[in-house]
Amino acid sequence: MDIVELEDHTRNLKTLPATFYQVSALLEDPTSTAGDVGRVISVDQVLSAKLLAMVNSSFYGFNTKISSINRAVATIGFAGVRNLILSTSVTDLFLTHSGEETFNRVDFWKHSLGCGIAAKVIGNHLRRPDCEELFVAGLLHDIGKVIIDQFMNAKFVKILNYAEHTCRLLIEAESEVLGYTHCKVGDLVASRWELSLPVREAIVRHHSPSSKMDYPVQAAIVHCANSIVQGLTLGYSGNCRVPLIESEVTEIFPFSGQMIEPVMTETMLQFNDLKNVFFS
């Protein structure tokens, strides 16, 4: 199946819930309040419970317990709420498996969640204002693998086996077997869901960040987070070895090897707390 046919198949993908687009619209409207967003969220009890669990986890690290939706919205902001909706909505897509289960989706979800957390931790470290968006970019960076697995299961099994036997990275095996990669496929989904341009670019370029891109920092952070989380052996990405961090990232943001250990420690701490929110 070529990329155009695959794009056609992605039309059948579940769309994001209406609440995601409703909160996105409120985010764009300067007159909307936390109460407006709270009303949208409160309609969905499962989402409300997850929002409160997430706000009270070490992912945010607040000292006092937050027990109302409006207070949660006011505390983490509209963007935080929108990203939580997105994260909970894609969990099913990540975990649902229809073909041969060579690719453990639970472990893959752990890799993705870990990468989202690590990207946000790096963003916090750099005092960036877009940490919520970095989380989403990290969480979704490999979503193209889910799509390849879902719509071309036999090919994906072949890619996994080929990568393992030749110790290639999955992206290299994909290029050889398919002629395109999960990065390109991920962009099809990201554009269908109307995700932001920095998130889309991070998905497309998380293996090859460059200072010449429109949003190089986001892609470079996800690139580092992806390697760090594999270094932690947190979950499974389909790779038999850890992808190296490209030296190019040091031209994009002030990355140093000394960042790796504290990022790993913080990522593990938040991961252990946050996984229960998504797996409950």
Ligand SMILES: [Fe+2]
């Ligand atoms: Fe990847």
Ligand SMILES: [Fe+2]
């Ligand atoms: Fe990855």
